[in-house]
Amino acid sequence: MEATSDGDRPWQSYHTVYTNAKAGDRPNAFSYYRYRIVFLLVDVSSSFFVRRFCGMEGVDKENVQKIIYELSKGSKYFENEKRKEVIIKQKMDNLRTHHAKLTEKEISHFQMIADNRILELEASRDLSKIWLHIDMDAFYAAVETLENPSLKGKPLAVGSMSMICTASYEARKYGVRAAMPGFIACKLCPDLIFVPINFEKYTYYSELTRNVFSNYDPDFMATSLDEAYLDISDTCRQRGIGCEEVAAELRNTIFQETGLTCSVGVAPNRMLAKVCSDINKPNGQFILPNDYNAVVTFISSLPIRKVGGIGKVTEQILRDVLGINTCADMLQKRAVLYALFHQCSTDFFLSVGLGLGGTDTPQPKMRKSISNERTFSATNDESILFQKLADIAETLSKDMQKECLLGRTLTLKLKTASFEVRTRATSLQKFVNSKEDILIYASKLLRAELPISLRLIGLRMSHFHDDKHSPLDPMQKTLTSFLTIGDVAPIADKSTGFDTGDVQLIPNTGSDVSSFSYESCDILETNQLSVPDYVAVSHGNQAESLNECPKTQNKYESSEKTSDVSNLLDRKRVASGSRIIEPYWAEGYICSACGIEVPASFPEERREHLDFHLAEVLQKEEESRSLLRSFPHRESGRKKHKSSRSHGKCIPIDSFFVKDESL
DNA sequence: GGGGGAAGGACCA
């Protein structure tokens, strides 16, 4: 990446996501011709030699790279890319050092382990399934052209001057592609026509395609608006026709129903099917027979970058450190892979080398997180930043409510003016999806980062509520356990989520901390107020039940114009007595806790001041918790463990650089 | 030692 190392051609080493991408580069395209020769006999319909990958043929790649470099150099984005590149290079150096230190004995040891693992993986090979991957050609651009035929044959980009979502094949000839900034695309293709994104349109056409998919596989897996996997084994068997015929028929039906073209790949598993659908793009198909030798030959010369899950960084590491370029190289270097990388990474690499991929129909995966982010002109104006935050919280809230999701972990993502990305997360004490709830905690996270100049703010919610297994209020167990210990008589649990009966919060006088305070503090946390000021007592039918507390709180919060955390403190102080002395503005401007005078005309200062006292309160709460950690009768509030996180697509990039001490 | 929260980063369209 460093310009000086490249003499008068510094752009040659500048690879962004769009100068070094699956669709754009074909450094090993020649190897495809080799395996194609092998397959001419079995795939006579595919005119491989006149078809290309992704419509990027004929692009003057060097010129594209040069233009991108010239437009980028010196920018903050460019500087940040250089910074990241240095980090990757350092990590690669570590890996090289590690590699160099391997002894013959160690390598033969790992060779044996890898060989055994290959036998296990090979035993799992299933050639009985026929998987079809379908990919709509330049989907968004094609839809726009369909609705406005005057765009036909013209270079078209869907997106904006800041970012392009999709480019038509005419535009791709100039080097324009998805995820490229519009202003760079304009330089590459001055006649480029921009069309704004319209997801409603694309969703409509996507539904049309999915109606067709369901005729071939009712359980098809849609991975995006324009891509899907179909298991056509049954269709082929029931109709007594070959997969090639099914693929052709499917493409034809799609075209008749939508007017759009697509590309199809057929193979014994999903990983291979996806690679195959990329071969004869656009408007083509490629069939890889369900035959062991065919798979092995195909995979032997397949560049690793063509495999889903291997991106720019992984490719660079494998290529530059270990000399791995093709999937076959993965098998050849199996011992070193085992020596340097973690098991799950090596398993993935070996599976790729063997041409193994998903063959079963997986259960529909539960979404794990939902997020929303906005890029804008960099600013340090706090009022603008908080307004952006409120907008994002609103969008996220709407998206969550649309999908009936309630989340518990909120992550704030920030991109500074210099493109440094930061994330700050917090776990809430109840599951939420309202704008008000999200904004309260997002504001607190953002406030902790001020002052800061930002160009992006994002919010992500994760740890969703699972109807079957978790109560709406994660602290319910603790509450229940609280009610069964100490001096308070147990109260019937109505088993209605977090309705635990007639309990009321009353101020904790501090007389019996060891019995109550810790748990009562948890109760309060259900209201997002971690202040150990209350105990819970049975209060007969007249009392306000605990499950009403969050609602009451929410209602109150919703009516607020501001989401400021400090205001919560104010409200809580008003709403309760307090063991820990909480501040209030005596005579309207004197802090009751410390005597400092802050007039109402300094709202920001007052807020920060109350935040300071909030921190004090939280610290006291923590002390209270510490005291109770030695309390022998308290039940653990910790949840049961989740299953291993090392499932699914597993390419731990950072783990590439760390190996256990056994080496 | 293991679980889980927090932070960072890879990948993809």
Add this chain to the structure above:
DNA sequence: TTCCTGGTCCTTCCCCC
């Protein structure tokens, strides 16, 4: 004129039990 995304998932690190 405009000037490098948005979404998701997975990993490691580290604290706490």
